[in-house]
Amino acid sequence: MFDIQEQLKNLPDKPGVYIMKDQENNIIYIGKAKILKNRVRQYFQSSKNHSPKVQSMVSNIAEFEYIVTDSELEALVLECNLIKKHRPKYNVLLKDDKHYPYIKITLNEEYPRVLITRRTEKDGAKYFGPYTSTTAVRETIDLIKKVFWIRTCKKVFPRDIGKERPCLNFHIKQCLAPCQGNINVESYRQMFKDICTFLDGKQDMLIEKLTKDMNDASQRLDFEKAASLRDKINSIKQIAEKQKIISSTLSDQDIVAFAAGEAETCVQVFFIRGGKLIGREHFILDGASPLERQETMTSFIKQFYNSASYIPKEIVLQSDIDEASIIESWLTGKRGSKVYITVPRKGEKQKLIQMVSTNAFETLQQFERKIKKQKHFAQSALTELMDALQLKKLPLxxxxxxxxxxxxxxxxxxxxxxxxxxxxxxxxxxxxxxxxxxxxxxxxxxxxxxxxxxxxxxxxxxxxxxxxxxxxxxxxxxxxxxxxxxxxxxxxxxxxxxxxxxxxxxxxxxxxxxxxxxxxxxxxxxxxxxxxxxxxxxxxxxxxxxxxxxxxxxxxxxxxKKILVSELESISGIGAVRRKHLMEHFKSIEKIKKANTEELEKVQGIDKKTAENIYEYFHD
Incomplete structure (x- = not known):
């Protein structure tokens, strides 16, 4: 039998994570402590100061265990990962664990590309976002293609320059055809720097630069280029008018506020980049109490930013959080530069908090109405089904x-x-x-x-x-x-x-x-x-x-998949053996399609000529 009082005496005075379990050995709560001995003992002292949720949790504890760490920061990271893995009953839990889409500009490549990704890496590329939906990302990329005439093909440059005729996009003036060498690498890279300026929200700077280029082209009597630049400027102006500057700091911020209901709590996040609102998202928390504002906000910040691909310079919160300094240090480490957590009491940031809080309240009301409607439909449908089919119980x-x-x-x-x-x-x-x-x-x-x-x-x-x-x-x-x-x-x-x-x-x-x-x-x-x-x-x-x-x-x-696997053997140089090696190496047809010749040559039995045949088959 686990003797709780005896184990409490053996707790170390070191930082770490504690794990509470019930009689069935289920993990019901995970927490972190600066000093394990002090924090865990508090649960088993007088319950007068405990909230109803803590009292309920303590009454279900049959045993506990702990993991000692070298620092409080290490304990924080471990706690986040364990909560995400086990999702204990009494922890405040984030229902929506999402990876948001970003726009990636591959400035680390000689001929850059525009891609969609859900992971940011330190690879020399530039990332813009997060965007709250893939649709918003695709619309933005479509607009970039329309304004800047970038390539959309999968050719590898400079290797494939001059190998094939330009595609239809070149003829309808939607691509500058770098595949034909129609634009040199310096000019092409400069165009992507303009795209980065556009995505940074600095449209005024871009419009000023393009206007100068337009005037220069006009003076050289290059009226076709001047007209093209004029159309770009007009398109960018239309976009700039739609975007709203809501923060005079013109920095990257996340504004976080919440509204608490009887059963659920809704947290709303506004993503501000360069002073402009680029998107917002809401999250529903399980196990949050309206009376425990600080715990709710702390739990959300830990879980949300534990899996976030991007950490802004400043996180503006509606209410204080526990261990703000250690969380700041954790986020600073993830970002790679200083992160500030602020809780404004007045001024512009407080007005932003009020706006986000109002949106959280509206979203919570909509969510509660939806849940109420779903519950009514479920109860009605299952009862009717039970009666119609003469069942002994509800078919849950x-x-x-x-x-x-x-x-x-x-x-x-x-x-x-x-x-x-x-x-x-x-x-x-x-x-x-x-x-x-x-x-x-x-x-x-x-x-x-x-x-x-x-x-x-x-x-x-x-x-x-x-x-x-x-x-x-x-x-x-x-x-x-x-x-x-x-x-x-x-x-x-x-x-x-x-x-x-x-x-x-x-x-x-x-x-x-x-x-x-x-x-x-x-x-x-x-x-x-x-x-x-x-x-x-x-x-x-x-x-x-x-x-x-x-x-x-x-x-x-x-x-x-079967058709495509069989189709591999129609490629010159590919028989049953090489097809098998390709599938064993890449695991899927999609990865074979995306592979370049260098990657294909790494497959057993695939020489340079065969690799080129495979690449040309899927990219012709």
Missing amino acids: RIEAYDISNTGGAESVGAMVVFENAEPSNHEYRKFKIKSVKGPNDYESIKEVLFRRLKRVKQEQKQIEEGTLDEEKAKFIHLPDIVLIDGGKGHVHAAKEIVNELGMDIPVFGMVKNDKHRTRGIVTEDVEFNIPIHSNAFKLAAQIQDEVHRVAISYHRNIRG
Whole structure:
């Protein structure tokens, strides 16, 4: 037995991370301490000063362990990583762990390119962002292409200069054709410096420079170039008018504020770059208490910036955070230069905080209305489904299956999971049909369901033997009902497997009408009359559409890969052996497509000539 009082006496007076566990050995809380002995003991002293959440957490502690670190900063980093990995019940948790898209200008290359990336590196390139959606990034890059006429091809320069004719973009005046040597490297690089100025938000400087170039071209009687520069200037002016300067400091800042509701807390972040608002994002926190503002803000800052690709020079907060100085040091280390955390009480920054806080409150209200609507739909749909199908309990977990193939070739199965009437994407599973030859949906359903349900018994045995952690089991949870995309014959096939494995799981089929849309739900004997406008019918239609989408997407993916792998052998110099070496080296066709000749030559059996053949095949 774990003796808490005895272990408290043995705690060291060193920095580190402590891990609280319940009776079932589940991690329920992770924290860091400057001095472990002092911090952990506080939990087990008088509970009068503890918040209700802490009191509840302490009452569930069966044991604890700790990890000693060399410094408080090291403890902070370890705490962030452990929380992200284990997501304990009593920690404030960030639901949305995103990597935002950035625009990357490859100034480290002789002929730069414009790319989308979600990771920033110290590689000599310039990064702009973060942007709150990939759509915003693509729109910005499309605008850059339109204004600056940069190349969009995948040719490698200067190696490929002069090898092929220019593409259509050159002829419609959307590319300067560096592939033909129409622009020298110095001028091309200068154009990308102008793009960087544009992305930095310094449009006035760029307009001034382009205006000078336009006037110079006009004086040289080069009216075509002058007109082109004039059009660029007008496009940039239109963009500049849309962007709003909201910070006179003209620096990079993140403005962070939140609004707390009864069950959730919404944190809003405004991303300001060069004094201009380039985007905003909101996050929902689980386990945050309206009374614990400081803990809420501290937890968010740690989790958000632990995985952030970019750290701004200044982070402006709505309220104070614990251990501000150590967090500043941590962020400074991640950024590579000084980071300032400020909590303004008045002035321009305080007005910004109020604006962000107002947006957080509006977003929280929208989120709560959405959750309320989802809960009502789920309760209504599941109750109606239970009554219509004469089930003994609410079908809180529904699994649906579908088979997809082309004339029996590349046959696959898909399993989707709906929990509380919502798709649980991380529990979706896909199956390649192994034992069935030809187009036989009934036997394919049997194979998929057998493999899925057999795994339940295998994992149960592994858990009992102690060779598998229950949290890592992928098939352990049984469905309340199984839905098959098909009619009575499909239901009969599925029931054979369920009965063979001795499981009591209701099985139904989802049938479609002449227009290939959901008509109703059937068993082997009867079709249930579910009103088309009911929530139960809407849920069934959603499930059927989703499982069909997953199955057919997987089938197309498998079929496309097989076609491409076979297509490799149509390239001069590639036979079965070299194709095998290529796939073993690159793992996918997509990576072979993106590889340059130098990378291709590293593959066993691929000489220079063959590498050039492969490259030209995919880049012609």
